[in-house]
Amino acid sequence: MKRYDIIIVGAGPAGLGFARALAGSGLSVALVEQQDRGKLADPAFDGREIALTHTSRLLMERLDLWQRIPAGEISPLRDARVMNGPSPFALTFADSSGGDELGWLVPNQLIRRAAWQAVQGQDGLDIIDNAALAALQVDDDAATATLATGERLSARLLVAADSRFSATRRMLGIGAQLRDFGKTMLVCRMRHELPHHHAAWEWFGYGKTVALLPLHGERAGAVLTLPPRRIEALLAMDEAGFGRAITELFEGRLGEMALDGSRHAYPLVAVYADRFAGRRSALIGDAAVGMHPVTAHGFNFGLRSAARLSKAVVEAAAAGRDIGSPPLLAGYERSHRRATRPLYEATNAIAALYTDDRLPARVLRNGALRAARFVAPFRKAIVAQLTQRDAAWLPRAGQTRGA
Ligand SMILES: Cc1cc2nc3c(=O)[nH]c(=O)nc-3n(C[C@H](O)[C@H](O)[C@H](O)COP(=O)(O)OP(=O)(O)OC[C@H]3O[C@@H](n4cnc5c(N)ncnc54)[C@H](O)[C@@H]3O)c2cc1C
Numbered sequence: 197m198k199r200y201d202i203i204i205v206g207a208g209p210a211g212l213g214f215a216r217a218l219a220g221s222g223l224s225v226a227l228v229e230q231q232d233r234g235k236l237a238d239p240a241f242d243g244r245e246i247a248l249t250h251t252s253r254l255l256m257e258r259l260d261l262w263q264r265i266p267a268g269e270i271s272p273l274r275d276a277r278v279m280n281g282p283s284p285f286a287l288t289f290a291d292s293s294g295g296d297e298l299g300w301l302v303p304n305q306l307i308r309r310a311a312w313q314a315v316q317g318q319d320g321l322d323i324i325d326n327a328a329l330a331a332l333q334v335d336d337d338a339a340t341a342t343l344a345t346g347e348r349l350s351a352r353l354l355v356a357a358d359s360r361f362s363a364t365r366r367m368l369g370i371g372a373q374l375r376d377f378g379k380t381m382l383v384c385r386m387r388h389e390l391p392h393h394h395a396a397w398e399w400f401g402y403g404k405t406v407a408l409l410p411l412h413g414e415r416a417g418a419v420l421t422l423p424p425r426r427i428e429a430l431l432a433m434d435e436a437g438f439g440r441a442i443t444e445l446f447e448g449r450l451g452e453m454a455l456d457g458s459r460h461a462y463p464l465v466a467v468y469a470d471r472f473a474g475r476r477s478a479l480i481g482d483a484a485v486g487m488h489p490v491t492a493h494g495f496n497f498g499l500r501s502a503a504r505l506s507k508a509v510v511e512a513a514a515a516g517r518d519i520g521s522p523p524l525l526a527g528y529e530r531s532h533r534r535a536t537r538p539l540y541e542a543t544n545a546i547a548a549l550y551t552d553d554r555l556p557a558r559v560l561r562n563g564a565l566r567a568a569r570f571v572a573p574f575r576k577a578i579v580a581q582l583t584q585r586d587a588a589w590l591p592r593a594g595q596t597r598g599a
Contacts, residue, residue, distance in 0.1 A: 200226045200322075201519060202509070203341055203351040205329045205364045207236055209304070210481025210498035211357030212311035215321055216259045217506035223513055224320045226349050228341065230328035236312050243383035243460030244304035245409045245417035247273060247396070247492035253300060255499050256310075264310035271301040271411045274394040301409050301417070307495070324349075329358070332367040339476040339520075353509065353520035354477045357502075360467040360486025368474045375544055377464040380427040381489060382420045384459040385411070386442060389451025392416055398490065406445055407490075415456060418442055419489070427461050464488060464547075468540055472532055473525035478505055485536045491543040501532050 202218070204211045207229035215227050229236065248256070256262040276298060315321060324343065331342040332354070339354035356364035365372060392410040399406050409417035420430070420442075430441060439454040446453060467486035472479045481498035505528045509519045518524070 197340070197348040197350055198226070200224045200349060200351040201513070202226070202353045202355060203228060203339065203349055204355045204357055205341070206356065206358035206362075206481070206483070207231070207312070207323065207325075208357060208359065208481060209307050209311050209495055210483075210502050211355070212308070212315055213255075213259060213261070213499055214355060214357060214480055214502035214506055215318070216261070216311065216314045217502055218321075218510065219315075219318050221510045221513055222320065223509070223519070225322070226351070227315070227321060227323045228327055228329055228343060228349075229323070229325050230344075231325065233323065233325040236325065237309070239305045239308040239312075241303065241305050241457060243385075243417075243458065245271075245301045245383075245385075245411065246304050246307060246495050247409070248300050248302060249496050250299065252496045252499050255503050256307075259311075260314045261307070261310040264313050265302055265306050268412060269303060269306055271409075272297045272394050273299045273301055273396055273410065276396040276398070279397065279399045301411060304495075329364055329367070332364065334368070334475045334477060336475065352476065352518070355505065356477065356479045356483045357481045358483055360465065360482040362479070362483035365469060365479055365483055368477050370474055370479065371470040373468045373470070375466040375488075377466070377488065377547060378423070379421050379464045380424045381462045381464055382418075382422070382427045382430055382459060383462070384418055385415060385456040386418045386439075386453045387415055387456045388453045389414065390449070392450065401445075404445060405490075408446070408450070416450070418446075418453070420445065421464065421490075424463070431459055431461060462489075466540070466544055466547075468537075472501075472529040476520045478525055478528060480505055484532065485540060487540060488543050488547045490547050491539065493539060493543070497536050497539075500535060504528055504531055 201223040202225045204215055204225065204227045207215075207227050211227060211229075215225060218225055253262060274297060315323070324347070327343040327345050327347065329341055330344045333340045334354070338350045338352060340348060340350040341354065342348050354364075356362050356368065358364050391414065392408065394410045396410060397406075397408040399408075405421040407419035407421075409419065411417060420427070422430075430438060433441060435455045438459070439452070442455075443451075443453045465486070466488045467482070469479050469484050472484045480501040482494060484501055485494075485497050487494040487497065508524050508528055512519045512521070512524055
């Protein structure tokens with residue numbers, strides 16, 4: 197059996213980000229992933245355009261991820277508009293603090309590729325691919341993992357980063373609240389005739405929710421939330437028919453629209469783990485908090501969880517303390533819960549209110565938009581959440597290489 201300081205399960209953006217944040221710490225780390233390394237090195241387009249906050253950009257710069265994303269693939273987000281049905285009222289969010297952007301849009305595929313590249317050749321890191329976690333045993337001193345290949349590893353700390361449907365979380369005996377919205381989200385890129393002026397839209401029409409994520413040129417990410425049967429019908433259409441259907445769903449607001457690449461569908465299920473830490477173990481990324489995408493915060497939270505936990509672990513290691521002690525893990529759990537729970541609840545409430553087409557909900561959300569439009573603190577709070585610049589959770593400079 198091979199012994200490590202830390203085992204990370206899942207080489208998604210959260211697991212890779214966490215591994216990168218441990219660089220230079222002197223800790224030995226195993227990163228276990230069920231996919232093949234060829235797929236991790238060159239991930240396929242998955243339709244997700246990830247909206248990143250200012251804090252996430254800072255964290256990605258410190259982790260040497262941001263520099264690896266081609267500048268032409270980073271699209272600025274200048275303002276965001278929320279609209280309700282045919283109502284002329286739109287709630288607009290823009291950064292009035294002197295900054296130009298609310299945030300940036302980067303394809304998930306390129307975030308994954310950058311994170312993979314950033315950990316290549318990292319001292320003390322073993323990447324074990326083609327190897328799902330099959331069984332887990334934890335006691336007060338160590339976590340012991342058995343991989344599907346039969347290989348056994350042990351560590352002082354095991355970190356689960358294996359998605360919102362985390363099998364590791366179950367193996368640890370940690371439950372989670374799952375909220376199934378009964379809807380599917382279709383995401384794809386579209387070309388369109390009229391300019392989007394780098395404004396994102398979230399538009400709650402009756403029977404549909406559509407969003408637009410502005411990319412460079414006359415291109416945008418289209419995000420459609422509909423009952424699963426309507427999404428299946430859209431996926432089955434040929435390209436020309438699909439273009440016409442999307443132009444209609446957007447009511448011609450961007451002129452003619454045409455498909456640009458592949459279409460991807462995701463069932464809408466939000467997940468919040470009952471605990472983020474157990475004996476010799478912690479959850480990060482979607483394994484801890486799997487957000488509904490409407491407020492675009494899943495990966496932003498995932499990055500923060502990786503940064504928070506790595507800071508606590510690296511500081512403990514530098515001081516010769518136990519990196520998997522109950523107080524350390526409890527501190528991580530407390531801070532990440534405080535940072536995520538309010539927005540998780542608010543996001544679910546927004547998602548439920550805005551996809552409910554019964555009359556009271558329609559009236560309520562129009563009223564909510566009108567009210568919010570005139571309530572400056574509400575708008576300010578949202579903009580501050582997007583534009584705050586705080587990378588204090590990363591290990592101190594000097595403790596991570598290149599940070
Ligand atoms: C349509 C859509 C739009 C989104 N938009 C945004 C946005 O605008 N902004 C934002 O911040 N977030 C957004 N998100 C959320 C974001 O994509 C996720 O939060 C993020 O990808 C989660 O990263 P992760 O590393 O935690 O999990 P994942 O990306 O799910 O990676 C998990 C990894 O674990 C591996 N794995 C699973 N099980 C095992 C096992 N048993 N053993 C070994 N390996 C295993 C998987 O193969 C995978 O590589 C969006 C999500 C969706 C669906």
